[in-house]
Amino acid sequence: MLRTLRPRKRRILMTVDAMGGVWRYALDLGRELVNGGDSIVFAGLGPQPSKEQAEEARSFATLIWLNTPPDWMTHDAGDLDGLPGELRALMRDHAIDVVHLNAPTQAVELDAPCPVIAVSHSCVTTWFHAVRGQALDSAWTWQKERNKRGFDRADAVIAPSRSHAELLETCYGPIARLHIVGNGARPVPNVENRQPLVFAAARWWDEGKNVMAVDQAASLTQWPIFTAGSIHGPNGERATVNHAVSLGALPYDEVRSLMARAGIFVSPSLYEPFGLAALEAAMSATPLVLSDISTYREIWDGAAMFFDARDPHDLAACVNRLSSDAGHRRELGQAALRRSRGYTLARQAAAMRDVYEKAALAVAER
Numbered sequence: 001m002l003r004t005l006r007p008r009k010r011r012i013l014m015t016v017d018a019m020g021g022v023w024r025y026a027l028d029l030g031r032e033l034v035n036g037g038d039s040i041v042f043a044g045l046g047p048q049p050s051k052e053q054a055e056e057a058r059s060f061a062t063l064i065w066l067n068t069p070p071d072w073m074t075h076d077a078g079d080l081d082g083l084p085g086e087l088r089a090l091m092r093d094h095a096i097d098v099v100h101l102n103a104p105t106q107a108v109e110l111d112a113p114c115p116v117i118a119v120s121h122s123c124v125t126t127w128f129h130a131v132r133g134q135a136l137d138s139a140w141t142w143q144k145e146r147n148k149r150g151f152d153r154a155d156a157v158i159a160p161s162r163s164h165a166e167l168l169e170t171c172y173g174p175i176a177r178l179h180i181v182g183n184g185a186r187p188v189p190n191v192e193n194r195q196p197l198v199f200a201a202a203r204w205w206d207e208g209k210n211v212m213a214v215d216q217a218a219s220l221t222q223w224p225i226f227t228a229g230s231i232h233g234p235n236g237e238r239a240t241v242n243h244a245v246s247l248g249a250l251p252y253d254e255v256r257s258l259m260a261r262a263g264i265f266v267s268p269s270l271y272e273p274f275g276l277a278a279l280e281a282a283m284s285a286t287p288l289v290l291s292d293i294s295t296y297r298e299i300w301d302g303a304a305m306f307f308d309a310r311d312p313h314d315l316a317a318c319v320n321r322l323s324s325d326a327g328h329r330r331e332l333g334q335a336a337l338r339r340s341r342g343y344t345l346a347r348q349a350a351a352m353r354d355v356y357e358k359a360a361l362a363v364a365e366r
Contacts, residue, residue, distance in 0.1 A: 104150030
């Protein structure tokens with residue numbers, strides 16, 4: 001009698017930081033992997049997570065905080081020299097089968113007996129290219145070199161969209177073993193009674209999130225625009241909001257609730273390797289008004305309204321047209337919801353397991 005082969009369950013070491021979108025990516029993907037039988041050890045870098053963040057992570061995984069900062073909070077490559085040793089200790093202590101690094105720089109000099117997967121969620125090289133249209137400032141050139149070394153070291157490299165993969169190869173040249181795995185998000189219940197307001201959520205201290213456009217547009221729109229997210233960055237960056245209603249940093253569940261109640265969701269980003277907030281809003285059938293950048297066109301063309309990211313008047317005109325047309329809002333919201341169904345956590349986890357498996361086979365054959 002034939003036996004049914006059970007899928008292999010892995011012990012996965014996954015790096016994370018508590019400051020931005022990588023936290024949400026890691027926890028949602030990690031929970032889905034655990035639901036499928038894998039186990040997760042989170043290795044945190046940078047400022048400590050909040051009590052609520054730590055409790056969520058520890059509800060299904062092991063959470064250990066390291067001494068090394070994330071690369072975007074460092075001043076030179078030497079700040080990352082201690083990371084390989086910290087990761088090797090975790091690999092040994094937890095009998096790790098796969099190392100999932102949420103920054104390619106973390107793969108440099110990492111001697112591991114198991115597959116090393118590097119995910120490019122963003123990097124300063126592609127950020128400068130997209131936001132400022134220029135090469136890196138001299139103070140950051142070491143980052144480009146270290147990212148390139150990380151790509152070369154990794155047994156697989158992940159980009160969350162075709163657009164970001166193409167931008168990576170524009171900036172770094174061809175990248176071997178490059179895969180595209182779109183992000184996923186967990187859905188929330190739809191809300192019947194929406195409010196006549198516009199909602200936007202991002203790390204507004206990041207110049208690439210383009211808060212200036214949404215703030216200037218807020219002085220021209222019929223509906224008020226509410227923004228959620230910190231305006232103070234970890235390295236002293238600061239954004240100014242004068243016309244929109246700034247709600248500051250909010251708990252994740254509250255942000256998702258506001259997304260579901262808003263009449264319109266806006267993202268004015270100049271740079272988005274994926275754009276998780278837009279997906280989360282779409283899962284609530286909230287109509288999307290998005291900056292006309294390649295990533296958003298790739299994922300949402302035909303299911304969103306687009307505007308010139310550097311033209312607040314164009315953004316305001318789109319919002320005003322949509323806010324005065326309830327039928328169009330419903331149609332656009334339903335189109336976004338349908339498109340979002342292609343980006344489930346189950347699909348993302350299955351795709352990542354496939355990458356893990358192929359990388360493991362390649363390592364075994366070496």
